[in-house]
Each structure stands twice: as structure tokens, then as C-alpha cells.
Amino acid sequence: MADSTPKPSSSVKLVLLGEAAVGKSSLVLRFVNNDFQENKEPTIGAAFLTQKCNLPTRTIKFEIWDTAGQERFASLAPMYYRNAQSALVVYDLTKPTSLIKAKHWVAELQRQASPGIVIALVGNKLDLTNEAGASNSLGDDAESDAADGEDVDGDARKVSTAEAQSYAEEEGLLFFETSAKLGTNVTEVFTAIANAIPETSLKGIRGPGAAAAPARTEDPSRVNLTGPRDSASKEGCAC
Amino acid sequence: MPLDERSTDASEHAGPTSIDTEEESDSGNHSRVDKNNNKGEKQRPPLPPRPKAGLLQSDASPNSPQSVKGLRPSLQSKPTTALSSVDIQTLSFPDGSRGTFSTPGSRLVSESVMGLSTGTSTPSGKASRAGIDMDDTTSLISYAPTLRGNGDLESLLDSGLDSPSPAWKLLSTQSEAANPFESFEYEGPSLHSFDKEFDEIEAVDTKRGNEEELLIQWKSKLKHYIILSSAGKPIYSRHGDQNLINGYIGIIQTIISFFESAKDPLLGFTAGNTRFVVVTQGPLYLFAISKLKETDAQLRAQLDALYMQILSTLTLSNLTHLFTNRPNTDLRRPLEGTETLLSSLSDTFTKGSASSLLSALECLKIRKTQRYVINNTMLKARTPNLLYGLIVAGGRLVSVARPKRHSLHPGDLQLIFNMLFEAGSVKAGGGENWIPLCLPGFNNRGYLYMYVSFISARENAENVAERPSTASSVSQEDEIAILLISAEKESFFELKEMRDDIVEQLEKNGSMDIIKKAVRVGRSSATEMVPGTPLRHFLYKSRANVQFTMPSFSPDFGSALARRKLMNLYHALHASAHAKHAHTKVIHCISTDSVSLVWTTASFEFYCIAGPNTSRAALAQGANKIIQWVKREEERLFIIGGAVF
Numbered sequence: 001m002a003d004s005t006p007k008p009s010s011s012v013k014l015v016l017l018g019e020a021a022v023g024k025s026s027l028v029l030r031f032v033n034n035d036f037q038e039n040k041e042p043t044i045g046a047a048f049l050t051q052k053c054n055l056p057t058r059t060i061k062f063e064i065w066d067t068a069g070q071e072r073f074a075s076l077a078p079m080y081y082r083n084a085q086s087a088l089v090v091y092d093l094t095k096p097t098s099l100i101k102a103k104h105w106v107a108e109l110q111r112q113a114s115p116g117i118v119i120a121l122v123g124n125k126l127d128l129t130n131e132a133g134a135s136n137s138l139g140d141d142a143e144s145d146a147a148d149g150e151d152v153d154g155d156a157r158k159v160s161t162a163e164a165q166s167y168a169e170e171e172g173l174l175f176f177e178t179s180a181k182l183g184t185n186v187t188e189v190f191t192a193i194a195n196a197i198p199e200t201s202l203k204g205i206r207g208p209g210a211a212a213a214p215a216r217t218e219d220p221s222r223v224n225l226t227g228p229r230d231s232a233s234k235e236g237c238a239c
Numbered sequence: 240m241p242l243d244e245r246s247t248d249a250s251e252h253a254g255p256t257s258i259d260t261e262e263e264s265d266s267g268n269h270s271r272v273d274k275n276n277n278k279g280e281k282q283r284p285p286l287p288p289r290p291k292a293g294l295l296q297s298d299a300s301p302n303s304p305q306s307v308k309g310l311r312p313s314l315q316s317k318p319t320t321a322l323s324s325v326d327i328q329t330l331s332f333p334d335g336s337r338g339t340f341s342t343p344g345s346r347l348v349s350e351s352v353m354g355l356s357t358g359t360s361t362p363s364g365k366a367s368r369a370g371i372d373m374d375d376t377t378s379l380i381s382y383a384p385t386l387r388g389n390g391d392l393e394s395l396l397d398s399g400l401d402s403p404s405p406a407w408k409l410l411s412t413q414s415e416a417a418n419p420f421e422s423f424e425y426e427g428p429s430l431h432s433f434d435k436e437f438d439e440i441e442a443v444d445t446k447r448g449n450e451e452e453l454l455i456q457w458k459s460k461l462k463h464y465i466i467l468s469s470a471g472k473p474i475y476s477r478h479g480d481q482n483l484i485n486g487y488i489g490i491i492q493t494i495i496s497f498f499e500s501a502k503d504p505l506l507g508f509t510a511g512n513t514r515f516v517v518v519t520q521g522p523l524y525l526f527a528i529s530k531l532k533e534t535d536a537q538l539r540a541q542l543d544a545l546y547m548q549i550l551s552t553l554t555l556s557n558l559t560h561l562f563t564n565r566p567n568t569d570l571r572r573p574l575e576g577t578e579t580l581l582s583s584l585s586d587t588f589t590k591g592s593a594s595s596l597l598s599a600l601e602c603l604k605i606r607k608t609q610r611y612v613i614n615n616t617m618l619k620a621r622t623p624n625l626l627y628g629l630i631v632a633g634g635r636l637v638s639v640a641r642p643k644r645h646s647l648h649p650g651d652l653q654l655i656f657n658m659l660f661e662a663g664s665v666k667a668g669g670g671e672n673w674i675p676l677c678l679p680g681f682n683n684r685g686y687l688y689m690y691v692s693f694i695s696a697r698e699n700a701e702n703v704a705e706r707p708s709t710a711s712s713v714s715q716e717d718e719i720a721i722l723l724i725s726a727e728k729e730s731f732f733e734l735k736e737m738r739d740d741i742v743e744q745l746e747k748n749g750s751m752d753i754i755k756k757a758v759r760v761g762r763s764s765a766t767e768m769v770p771g772t773p774l775r776h777f778l779y780k781s782r783a784n785v786q787f788t789m790p791s792f793s794p795d796f797g798s799a800l801a802r803r804k805l806m807n808l809y810h811a812l813h814a815s816a817h818a819k820h821a822h823t824k825v826i827h828c829i830s831t832d833s834v835s836l837v838w839t840t841a842s843f844e845f846y847c848i849a850g851p852n853t854s855r856a857a858l859a860q861g862a863n864k865i866i867q868w869v870k871r872e873e874e875r876l877f878i879i880g881g882a883v884f
Binding site for chain 2: 020032041042043044045046047048049050064066068069070071072073076079
């Protein structure tokens, strides 16, 4: 666990929150091990993982708390988001209720977590929509995926990109649509979070001082959202 | 062919038994530990015995010991009512072994468990016999063509053992050929559907109208576990989705409630070859349906374990609270995500588990001094908030650190092992885990927090310690897990440090390599333990330590089906030995395809099985040698004392 890179390196605590079965663990598994498991069994309690993320100027070591989404674990969540510098709130874009739950988590984080926490809203399971291929270069994956769905419009999307996007902008959240299965946008989420962490809080100083620094000027939407959004605008009106 | 002959014999081997205990002796009764167990066990045993579940029901169900050969489609033995007792005759075969077979006699021995355990016979000779009722004068030769006619259904036990003499083979062949068109329901669970037992039943699709087909599938399952609330809300069912079984849930609720309201709780009933057992726990009804001929007590213990799993998720306080406030609570939501745990626990029972049968744990066999080093490493690394520390390798315990006043309940450990090694949800995620859980045997009202970290025994420790493999390619047998349990929910990082410390020290003093090597080697076979032994498999439970040891299942019992048959036999033997009023110390059981022996003393329970033609003397000698071997290896096989702080 010793940092061996010459670049300045710092740890960032990150917590994943969201309804059960939206794909939190799958996102982490993709990010940490570049792996995916079909029908993964539910997380019990929470899992702690670490992964380094190399930025041009520095190395960020993510200390990730992957929490269980079931209601009964909700009371333990503060233990995990307390002192966290970043949070990934995940919903399933084929399940509208999961976005509602995600909004609850965002509200709770804004109320209770450390001020200045970087929150990313992530709509997962992009592979279940028919724009998965359009938004990334994994054409072959998308094709095989499309072949799996019997319907011509195998689009299971129930939450439009625009809806989630506008909510994210309102609340000042990073926003991504991802597929842990295909790997779409997964690293991008974590990179964007790493970029958005204010320098000040990287010194290990947490508290009011670090609060207001809005390093989000990176504007992740510029880099990451164009793909999904473009395709979504084509398909979006259909749903 | 279950129980063609059986002789129960309490007198012959009773010599070394000083005290015959029916119930497991609690940790207090060291004075009763007999001479067989006289080494270093004076200290408090590490694990308290699990209280025995309810008493055996005397019932009409066919839960007598059956042979592992129950698969055969045409089962010729007569139903219980047609039992005829026989005299045992002993034949000396040319190879010097002896075999017994029976001729119709005059004494009736009940087919029930109680019958088996109490129906002792004198060595001179009568035994119950539930099968070969054909005319002994029938020509043997005429059946010769069917000698090996069973194809893949043939006995798993007769191959590869000292070949049965021709006469013996012919005898058994004849017994099979006796009444080919009669099938006796009670005889042998139809294990031929066993390989489909764990297949998922798809969801009901009303459009496609597949319900009928699914119901057939559902009914063909050998084992069901259904949990519902007393208000009739479904909570869990191993097979079939809610739409499929809702009707049955209603029926079950009605039946149980009817008896409840009559203040005469229903415990179980039989329909055909299927046994139904009910356990009522507060607001929950737990219901088991089994065609595997387990006894009520065994099914009850299984249901209790499922109940413990529910408590482990919710705690008793929460459960009570939920139902006090709203009697018609739908418990599925609070239990969300634990279906896999209940299912893997159920499947463990259906596959057959020596650990749950004996309520005991298995340990990794390493040298006493090596275990001592590991124990000390744990103790040295101990942090203030540690309650229990365990190192588990390949599903077997390596070391336990525990406070002096607390021991670990086998039932609790079973839940933990199930979560970590069977359900796989923890391992699959990689990384380290922090799991709130209630250990009902320890305290059913509060949560403890368990730190879990896996280390693969295959790869080099360096990279693996950092990032346990998430791939399912690493089989559970190769996983080493470090479990640290605390009552303090904020102590994750403290325990994580302790774990790092332990791993570092174990690497340094070479213990990690020893553990990995022991895991890779696995269990040795019975022949490796005692060369030339006629025994194919055995279970040895040390009562004082609440631990057991057994040889590997391979080569004779490698497949799931073979294992289930073996476990069927063990279940039957266990039931016989633990029948309430049977102060049986030795049971010798002969059937066409196996010979088995149970031997219980105050310090151990021993179950073993050998090929069908093994003589009683050879079996007894084999058993003796294994027991001597266990005594010799005792401090390697069992954790005695453990790391106590």
C-alpha cells in the first residue's frame, strides 16, 4: 500500500450509495479489477477496496466503500460517508424508483456528509438500452447485446438522460451514464471524481476550509456526457 | 437396495465404552471424559455443544437407514408391513472373508429408527431384514445375465472394493430381480432426479401458460424449505416463485394455524414417501418437505438453522418488534438480499453436510507446534476490540482466538461459513468486507461486526494479499479467510490493521506456507491414513472438542450423488445412534451394497462405511485402527483449547 510513484499521491475516500441491485458492486469491480460478473449476489454489509487512479499531475488512491443497498443497512451508511471526500450515487436507468432513492441519498449527503463532498450521480445499466453501442466504441459488445434482446427496440430505459442530467445540474453533481457490464464510462466516472477533488482537501485537511472549493470547473459534461447525451437526444423522445 | 439385512449389535463392541451418553456432554463434564480422551483436554473445550434439537419423533415415515444404493429404479423390498424377520447365516467365502445372508426367520423388527436402535440381536444371529423375501431355493444361476445390469445406477460401493464373491453377487442380483414390477414407494428416495435438484424453476409466465409444467418440476424436487409468517405471508421458498406456490403457502398456513389454535401444535406428517415437518418460531412458520428420508429431528435441526439465519440478519429483537407492531409484516423486504444465504444453507442440507449432521466443525490438519505458532501470532496481534478471531482455510478451521469466557457456538460458525464459503457473495466482490451480523448462539439481540479478508492459497501471497482474486476460477477449497469479529461497529480499520499484522507475521514465521500447503494437500483418503483399511469413509466426532474429522470423499464418493447417498446412510446411522431411548453404543448395519458401523462412547462418535462384503471382524478391526490413528493425531486434527485471551 506504499506509494511508490514519484508523482504526488493522495488518498481519497469514496462511498457508493444507491438502491439494491443497481450495480454498485459491479461498477467497483469493473473499476478495480476490470471484471464483470453476471447475476452477482448482493453485497452484505460493505466491502472496502482500493484502486489507484493516475492523473497527469498526481496519483489518487481511492479508498472505496461499496455499501449494500438493502434498506436494513441504511442506518449504517453514515459510518461510511462520514469523512468521505467523494460519493458515487448510483441508480438503475431501467428503474425509475431507483432514481428517487438516489435523490434521497444525495439529499442526505448534502445534509450530513462533510461539506464539499464531491458527488457523482451515475445511471448504470446503459447496456440495457439500445444506445449502448452509439455512445462508445465497444461496437462488438453492443452488437452481441442487441442480438440478445429479442425485441427490435430492446430499449429498457425508463429514466431519460435529460431528466437525470437536469437534476444533476440543479444539485451541482457530476453526471454519467455507465455500463459496468460493457465498461462504458466507468473509468471516466472515477477520473472525473479524482479531478474534481479540491487540492486543499487532498492535503488531508478536511473541514470548513475545504468546503467551498469548486474544482468542478473541469466540467465533466464536456468530456464525458456528449456521447450519451447525443444518442439520448435521438432516442430520448421515444420514451 | 436398502436394508436387505441388518443386524444391530450392541453387545459385541461395547468393551471400551465406559459411559453411554445420549446427549452431548456439555463442557462441564470433563470427569466423564473417559480414558480414550485422556491427553490434553482437561481445559475447557473451545466450542460448546449445540443443544440437541427436539427428540426424535417416532413416526411412520421411512426414515430407517437406507443404503446408498437407493437410486435403483426398481426397488424390490417390501413395504414395512411386509417385513419378515430372518435368521442370519454366515458363509465363509473362498477368499477367507465371511458374509452373512439371511433366511426367513420368525422375529419381526420394525423398520423405524427406534426399531433399528433398540432391535438388538444376539451375535448368534437374528436380524431384521427388509428385502430379500424371495424364495431362497430359487436358482441362482438363472439370474446371472442381470448380474451387472444396473448400468450407471449400480452400487457405488461395490466397485473397487474387495470384490464380492460370486455367490454374494448372485444373491444380491437375485434380490433385485425378485419382483421387478413392484415398486415400493417407501423404499429409497428416488435419487435419480438428484442432479436436477438444484436447477432453478423459472418464473410463472401467465401468457405462456407454463404453470402446470413448472408445478411438475416443483413437485419433483426432493427437498423443499418454505418459510411463512403466521399471518400467512410468504417469506422464503427454496424452489418456485411466489405465483407458483402461493396456493400451497395458503394451505400450509391453514393447516398449521388449525393445530395452533387447538393448542396442539403440529409437528409433522407423512404423505406417501414424503415427510413434512413444521417448526413454529414466534411469528414464523418454518416448513420442510423431504423425500430424502431424514428424520424429524434432522429436518428440525435444518429448519432451526434457517431460522438462525433469519435471526442473524435481523436479530430477535427486530423480528419481534416488526411483528408486534404489524402482525402481517411482509418480512421479505427486511430480509432482502439474504435469499442466497438461505438457499445456500438449504442446499448444503440437501447435498448433505457432515458438519451440520454432527453439529461439529472440521479443522485443518497441521502439526500441534505449527498451530501453536499461529495461535500465538493471533494473540500477539490482538487489538482491544477483538471479540473472536478465526483463520479458516478451505472451509476448515485453522485457529480460533477467543476470550476466556466465550466460546463459539457451532451453529453460529455454520452461518458464517455458509455466508463466506457457500453463498459466495462476500468473496465475489473482492476486497475486504465489513459485515454486520447477529450470532444468535452468542447473543440473539445484538449485532456484531465481522471483518473478512480472503487470501488465495494458490498464488503468491504478495499480490494476493492486496487484491484477492474475484474470479470464480479460484475454488472455495483454496481460500484462506481471516475473520475478525468485534462488537464495535467503528473498528474496521483497527481490525484491518490487525489482519495486516497477522498476515505479515504468518508470512514471516512460515505459517502461511504451512497453511497453504495443508489446504492444497486437502483431506487424505482413509487408505492413506491406515493403509489397507477396508473402510471407504468415516466420520469421527470428538465430543469434547465439538469437532470432527473425515477422509476425503474421493475416490469413492466424488460426485454429488454419491455423496448424498453416503450422507443418507450417515443420517440414518446418526438417527439410530441418537434415538431417544436407545442406549446403543455399537450399531452394525449390513445391506447388499455396504456395511457400516456406528460406535459411540462418551468421548467420540464414530461412523464408518465399508464395502458390502466386509466381514464384521474386518470392519471392527478397521474401525479400531482408524480410531487409534485419530487418537494419535488428535492434536493435529483438532483445535484443543485454541488461542484464549
